[in-house]
Amino acid sequence: xxxxxxxxxxxxxxxxxxxxxxxxxxxxxxxxxxxxxxxxxxxxxxxxxxxxxxxxxxxxxxxxxxxxxxxxxxxxxxxxxxxxxxxxxxxxxxxxxxxxxxxxxxxxxxxxxxxxxxxxxxxxxxxxxxxxxxxxxxxxxxxxxxxxxxxxxxxxxxxxxxxxxxxxxxxxxxxxxxxxxxxxxxxxxxxxxxxxxxxxxxxxxxxxxxxxxxxxxxxxxxxxxxxxxxxxxxxxxxxxxxxxxxxxxxxxxxxxxxxxxxxxxxxxxxxxxxxxxxxxxxxxxxxxxxxxxxxxxxxxxxxxxxxxxxxxxxxxxxxxxxxxxxxxxxxxxxxxxxxxxxxxxxx
Amino acid sequence: xxxxxxxxxxxxxxxxxxxxxxxxxxxxxxxxxxxxxxxxxxxxxxxxxxxxxxxxxxxxxxxxxxxxxxxxxxxxxxxxxxxxxxxxxxxxxxxxxxxx
Numbered sequence: 039x040x041x042x043x044x045x046x047x048x049x050x051x052x053x054x055x056x057x058x059x060x061x062x063x064x065x066x067x068x069x070x071x072x073x074x075x076x077x078x079x080x081x082x083x084x085x086x087x088x089x090x091x092x093x094x095x096x097x098x099x100x101x102x103x104x105x106x107x108x109x110x111x112x113x114x115x116x117x118x119x120x121x122x123x124x125x126x127x128x129x130x131x132x133x134x135x136x137x138x139x140x141x142x143x144x145x146x147x148x149x150x151x152x153x154x155x156x157x158x159x160x161x162x163x164x165x166x167x168x169x170x171x172x173x174x175x176x177x178x179x180x181x182x183x184x185x186x187x188x189x190x191x192x193x194x195x196x197x198x199x200x201x202x203x204x205x206x207x208x209x210x211x212x213x214x215x216x217x218x219x220x221x222x223x224x225x226x227x228x229x230x231x232x233x234x235x236x237x238x239x240x241x242x243x244x245x246x247x248x249x250x251x252x253x254x255x256x257x258x259x260x261x262x263x264x265x266x267x268x269x270x271x272x273x274x275x276x277x278x279x280x281x282x283x284x285x286x287x288x289x290x291x292x293x294x295x296x297x298x299x300x301x302x303x304x305x306x307x308x309x310x311x312x313x314x315x316x317x318x319x320x321x322x323x324x325x326x327x328x329x330x331x332x333x334x335x336x337x338x339x340x341x342x343x344x345x346x347x348x349x350x351x352x353x354x355x356x357x358x359x360x361x362x363x364x365x366x367x368x369x370x371x372x373x374x375x376x377x378x379x380x381x382x383x384x385x
Numbered sequence: 386x387x388x389x390x391x392x393x394x395x396x397x398x399x400x401x402x403x404x405x406x407x408x409x410x411x412x413x414x415x416x417x418x419x420x421x422x423x424x425x426x427x428x429x430x431x432x433x434x435x436x437x438x439x440x441x442x443x444x445x446x447x448x449x450x451x452x453x454x455x456x457x458x459x460x461x462x463x464x465x466x467x468x469x470x471x472x473x474x475x476x477x478x479x480x481x482x483x484x485x
Binding site: 172173174175176177178191194200203204207218226227230254257267268282283286299300301304305306 | 391393394395396397398399400437438439440441442444
């Protein structure tokens with residue numbers, strides 16, 4: 039049982055002090071708060087294998103297994119590549135293997151997280167799922183990738199942001215557990231786009247200014263008029279095609295979409311929190327995983343975000359994270375407030 | 386009778402739609418059994434299929450009947466109806482005649 043001798047509300051007050059003579063106090067309080075929040079988050083989860091309070095060692099290496107269903111839909115399929123084994127020569131299997139590794143590395147190195155559940159969960163992916171299956175998904179335990187239909191979509195392992203997107207659903211499942219419906223679902227989707235984009239940026243060592251901010255670049259065939267599935271920088275501009283139609287994402291609450299399709303438009307309205315993330319990252323400059331990524335990761339895993347959060351609740355939580363990590367008068371806190379104001383989510 | 390399959394969701398979040406018109410007696414004799422084979426009155430709620438983000442959602446209409454199903458529930462007669470509707474709609478789009 040973990041008890042903080044200095045209550046969290048007092049730590050928060052100390053963390054928010056800006057006077058130079060109190061800077062060491064504020065810094066120490068922020069560190070203590072991060073520890074409290076990580077314990078609270080652990081407490082909110084089902085009983086872990088490691089008792090809470092025991093400091094986790096640095097994340098270990100990934101434990102990857104790639105399976106092949108051979109065009110059937112019977113999961114997980116046959117093992118084709120285990121951790122440490124050499125490339126198979128099958129592009130999809132090797133892309134999945136590499137992508138799992140890159141994603142694991144982002145979470146371990148940038149956020150100190152040991153795999154999807156924070157406890158070293160083995161990473162499993164199945165490729166060649168179904169016949170001409172034009173999709174990829176997380177089934178609660180593993181990632182699954184189709185080969186695309188060859189007309190609109192190529193194989194889904196071609197995009198590192200797609201691989202990162204799917205694994206991020208696992209991270210969300212093991213942390214805030216955002217319900218996959220309506221606004222909470224759109225936040226869930228946005229988290230996957232955000233961390234999917236960050237995997238690509240981390241691997242390429244791209245700053246926020248250099249990044250494309252696209253999800254699923256390279257998935258479309260040349261027959262499609264479009265660059266990607268979605269753009270965090272400019273929602274609504276990723277594609278405009280005579281078969282697919284136009285990218286339907288809104289970039290602010292002014293064009294929020296009310297629909298029953300797609301679980302209440304989770305892939306559509308995610309454009310709004312996506313753009314907010316981009317705006318924070320762009321405003322702060324440098325590498326997005328170090329700035330906005332840190333704030334968003336803390337919001338997702340800190341234990342303070344309810345599973346049925348609305349956009350407003352989420353916005354407030356990101357502002358609270360920014361305050362706790364960087365202080366009330368920080369450029370980070372300002373950037374977060376400005377971003378939500380720009381996309382018209384009331385804080 | 387018009388049969389429409391609407392698919393939404395998936396990681397791409399695209400809305401796709403496939404339709405067939407069963408107007409002639411031959412069409413009807415081909416499509417009505419496929420429609421009748423589906424358990425329209427026993428459509429499962431999506432509650433049993435939690436925890437699978439980025440899967441498709443299907444909204445199926447045949448005449449006056451409607452059903453909304455998560456992808457995992459599109460099995461057996463539902464799967465047959467959806468696959469045949471898609472194939473027929475795509476064949477019609479490609480200029481061929483009738484369902485395969």
